[in-house]
Amino acid sequence: GAVVSQHPSRVICKSGTSVKIECRSLDFQATTMFWYRQFPKQSLMLMATSNEGSKATYEQGVEKDKFLINHASLTLSTLTVTSAHPEDSSFYICSAADRGQNTDTQYFGPGTRLTVL
Amino acid sequence: GENVEQHPSTLSVQEGDSAVIKCTYSDSASNYFPWYKQELGKRPQLIIDIRSNVGEKKDQRIAVTLNKTAKHFSLHITETQPEDSAVYFCAARGKTGRRALTFGSGTRLQVQP
Helix, strand or coil: CEEHHHHCCCEEEECCCCEEEEECCCCCCCCEEEEECCCCCCEEEEEEEECCCCEEEEECCCCCEEEEEEEEECCCCEECCCCCCCHCCCCEEEECCCCCCCCCCEEEEEEEEECCC | CCCEEEEECCEEECCCEEEEEEEEEHHHCCCEEEEECCCCCCCCCCEEECCCCCEEEECCCEEEEEEECCCCCEEEEECCCCCHHHEEEEEEEECCCCCCCCEEECEEEEEEE
8 A cells, every 4th residue: 555654753852943854655656745733632733735846835824934845756745844842842744645546545654753842 | 614523522332332433524515534543643544435426335344424415424333342442533625626634623432342
């Protein structure tokens, strides 16, 4: 089946630093990837839709200058949390749909747990 | 935008019993409804999905039903086992062209051995 990887799986950083999270589709091409944030014991909240070769589409309330998204190829999207603060600590998960197959099914990465001190 | 409500928030059943989780959605144009299982600290795993042109779908012990008129869909797990214990999320994909999913709030299922 389709596999999506994320790196790193866990990161701890100081307040004010920037953190980059990578999301890769390993065995398929993804025109579109999605970034979600999940707080403890809560649901997945869509942050933005990452489109290959074009600007990301951000959900209402998500600061695009704080959460920079780059989708440089059909297999890689990156999320950079700039000037991270403790309230940005969360579980960040990406997902992707296989452009060549059933375009409905989304496959999720394993997530990145970000802790900002 | 799309709004998905999920009930119950927690569900405890005895091993071998059935479990039912219900979701409602607001966007009548929604056409795809997946269910995900998430274990603690892990990624959501797709367990079953249904499209708006189908009323019911079954895969072994898991089934999903969809009522488009009432805008609700349900997950049914029969013969539950302890390894079914997890958080289950329903989701809906809204208007055409917007492929992002809107998730329900989740149901924590506990299967007691």
